Amino acid sequence: QVQLVQSGAEVKKPGASVKVSCKASGYTFTNYSMHWVRQAPGQRPEWMALINTDNSNTKYSQRFQGRVAITRDTSASTAYMELSGLTSEDTAIYYCARAKGPGYYLIDYWGQGTLVTVSS
Amino acid sequence: EIVVTQSPDSLVVSLGERATINCKTSQTILYSVNNKNQLAWYQQKPGQPPKLLIYRASTRESGVPDRFSGSGSGTDFTLTISSLQAEDVGVYYCQQYYTTPVFGQGTKLEI
Numbered sequence: 001q002v003q004l005v006q007s008g009a010e011v012k013k014p015g016a017s018v019k020v021s022c023k024a025s026g027y028t029f030t031n032y033s034m035h036w037v038r039q040a041p042g043q044r045p046e047w048m049a050l051i052n053t054d055n056s057n058t059k060y061s062q063r064f065q066g067r068v069a070i071t072r073d074t075s076a077s078t079a080y081m082e083l084s085g086l087t088s089e090d091t092a093i094y095y096c097a098r099a100k101g102p103g104y105y106l107i108d109y110w111g112q113g114t115l116v117t118v119s120s
Numbered sequence: 121e122i123v124v125t126q127s128p129d130s131l132v133v134s135l136g137e138r139a140t141i142n143c144k145t146s147q148t149i150l151y152s153v154n155n156k157n158q159l160a161w162y163q164q165k166p167g168q169p170p171k172l173l174i175y176r177a178s179t180r181e182s183g184v185p186d187r188f189s190g191s192g193s194g195t196d197f198t199l200t201i202s203s204l205q206a207e208d209v210g211v212y213y214c215q216q217y218y219t220t221p222v223f224g225q226g227t228k229l230e231i
Contacts, residue, residue, distance in 0.1 A: 035221070044213060045170065047221040061220065095169055105217035106160055108181070110169035 004111035022096030033099035126224035143214035158218035
């Protein structure tokens, strides 16, 4: 069965960076792109970025352009999201989420989420 | 960016009754290549990630009970739960994927 297992909760100070990992299993990692979506407390999910896990091509939301970097390690079936220049507005649950195909914008499976708290 | 708006923001429905949630997009999301609307519905329970219920506006994801159905085209869409069960409580989001994903603000469904 498809599983996306993310790294644990993080507490960061303003101005710092955070890197979240997402290990995939139960399917061929390079056959499906991976999205990153965040959800602030009580808010709707917000799309951040997409990586083609086969060729590592990326697409970023303009809102996060220049602050977020998405990478992947095919040998470990793992995707990574790094967000820099953190502020309290970045406190949220960060999800990796599988696209329903290569380059697809439709999401079918989600990781369990990683809570990132930004506080001085 | 396509704006996605849901109504109502919250809904209280009795067990066994029908629940209806609406979703409107600011422009058409009908993909001309396959003539399919690029609209999905997700269910989110507290402390859990969203779960895909419906895609292409009306196609049920594998394993989703048939009391869930989706309809609509162009810019106006509806999620219907035909006979509400206790486990259906949660927040429901519609999402357009015609362009990079945009979610509606959510509808909280209670018994």
